[in-house]
Amino acid sequence: MFADKDISKFNNIETPFYYYDTDLLQETLHTCATAAAPYKFHIHYALKANFNAVLLNQIKEIGFGADCVSAGEVRRAVEVGFDNKKIVFAGVGKSDKEINEALDLDIFCFNVESIQELAVLNELAGKKGKIAQVAIRINPNVDAHTHHNITTGLDENKFGINSWDLPECAETLNASPNLKFIGIHFHIGSQITNLDVYKNLCVRVNEFAAWFEDKGFSLKVLNVGGGLGIDYYHPDHQIPDFKSYFKIFNEFLTVKPGQEVHFELGRALVGQSASLITRVLYIKNGKKKNFVVLDAGMTELMRPALYQAYHKIENLSKTPNSKLQTPNLIKYDIVGPICESTDCFGKEVEQPESFRGDIFAIRSAGAYGEVMASKYNLRDAIRSVYSYEI
Numbered sequence: 001m002f003a004d005k006d007i008s009k010f011n012n013i014e015t016p017f018y019y020y021d022t023d024l025l026q027e028t029l030h031t032c033a034t035a036a037a038p039y040k041f042h043i044h045y046a047l048k049a050n051f052n053a054v055l056l057n058q059i060k061e062i063g064f065g066a067d068c069v070s071a072g073e074v075r076r077a078v079e080v081g082f083d084n085k086k087i088v089f090a091g092v093g094k095s096d097k098e099i100n101e102a103l104d105l106d107i108f109c110f111n112v113e114s115i116q117e118l119a120v121l122n123e124l125a126g127k128k129g130k131i132a133q134v135a136i137r138i139n140p141n142v143d144a145h146t147h148h149n150i151t152t153g154l155d156e157n158k159f160g161i162n163s164w165d166l167p168e169c170a171e172t173l174n175a176s177p178n179l180k181f182i183g184i185h186f187h188i189g190s191q192i193t194n195l196d197v198y199k200n201l202c203v204r205v206n207e208f209a210a211w212f213e214d215k216g217f218s219l220k221v222l223n224v225g226g227g228l229g230i231d232y233y234h235p236d237h238q239i240p241d242f243k244s245y246f247k248i249f250n251e252f253l254t255v256k257p258g259q260e261v262h263f264e265l266g267r268a269l270v271g272q273s274a275s276l277i278t279r280v281l282y283i284k285n286g287k288k289k290n291f292v293v294l295d296a297g298m299t300e301l302m303r304p305a306l307y308q309a310y311h312k313i314e315n316l317s318k319t320p321n322s323k324l325q326t327p328n329l330i331k332y333d334i335v336g337p338i339c340e341s342t343d344c345f346g347k348e349v350e351q352p353e354s355f356r357g358d359i360f361a362i363r364s365a366g367a368y369g370e371v372m373a374s375k376y377n378l379r380d381a382i383r384s385v386y387s388y389e390i
């Protein structure tokens with residue numbers, strides 16, 4: 001990301017900001033599309049990972065659809081120009097207002113997460129004289145082997161319809177004239193790095209598909225969600241292994257003629273394409289600890305504070321790229337300016353001796369970074385800079 005860049009240009013830009021490498025994003029999207037093509041898999045980009053319009057434009061151009069989790073995201077996808085027939089809307093708590101808006105925008109499919117939601121959607125679609133296409137999000141009770149805060153497919157999670165409720169769900173579908181049942185949907189969690197987990201998911205999807213087919217339903221769509229992780233420890237030149245990922249679904253999923261397999265990838269597509277660029281405000285050398293105080297904090301990148309998530313931290317002013325060489329390595333707690341003790345990007349992180357004014361990069365921040373920023377402490381809105389601008 002920074003290898004062939006004159007990062008001294010960052011010195012003249014007000015920090016903090018997200019720096020997006022749009023070439024890397026393009027390469028990642030292309031690699032994903034090429035890996036999915038032989039199987040004719042359909043890719044929907046999960047906007048929740050990042051709804052920055054510059055990125056969305058690139059993603060739309062490659063032909064992917066959009067996976068949305070609020071009416072705001074559906075609206076954003078439509079505004080950016082995603083084909084509304086490629087927009088899906090999931091979410092455990094869709095409000096009536098949101099459902100109505102998505103009905104008006106004639107999206108491809110509602111991924112429905114409860115039996116009550118089916119009834120509400122049927123009623124609201126009926127009032128508009130519309131037929132809403134639905135997929136049932138099923139909780140498959142498959143362990144994603146990821147951080148417990150970002151696991152979504154276990155019995156204790158709030159997402160999806162549980163297997164023991166499927167008979168009632170089938171009855172409700174049969175009694176809902178304003179719904180067209182087109183498929184089943186799953187999403188077991190995020191930042192999944194053990195691909196074997198997806199084999200287990202495929203086994204469950206096959207079982208659920210057989211169950212619905214036995215009941216006389218035909219399924220056009222098998223939506224297996226997203227969750228493919230990225231390597232936060234090696235952010236350079238790391239495009240996720242889309243080939244191996246799709247190969248698993250090709251091998252383990254039973255796909256009938258005419259059926260479509262849909263994916264909802266977020267992090268894997270955008271995660272490595274951004275860094276949070278921030279400047280050292282102060283160095284505090286204590287008896288027990290040395291602190292680097294940055295001008296970015298948990299308000300700009302919440303993941304470390306929220307999930308104890310690891311992001312690689314680099315002092316760009318001291319990389320081989322820079323004229324300055326400081327071999328002296330020191331362990332720092334790298335903290336932000338926010339009035340919270342959890343406002344910390346990393347503890348005891350070894351860095352070259354750092355000084356006020358040094359530029360730091362917090363890597364792999366393209367997914368769940370800018371979009372999770374907050375105004376806490378009445379912070380300024382975070383800015384974005386794109387590789388084609390500098």
Ligand SMILES: Cc1ncc(COP(=O)(O)O)c(C=O)c1O
Binds near residue numbers: 266
């Ligand atoms: C329903 C659904 N689909 C897709 C995604 C995208 O996940 P990821 O960014 O891990 O690929 C999420 C987020 O976890 C989700 O909840």
Ligand SMILES: N[C@@H](CCCC[NH3+])C(=O)O
Binds near residue numbers: 152191303368
């Ligand atoms: N926001 C999470 C991922 C949640 C994915 C959406 N269910 C993260 O930063 O890793």
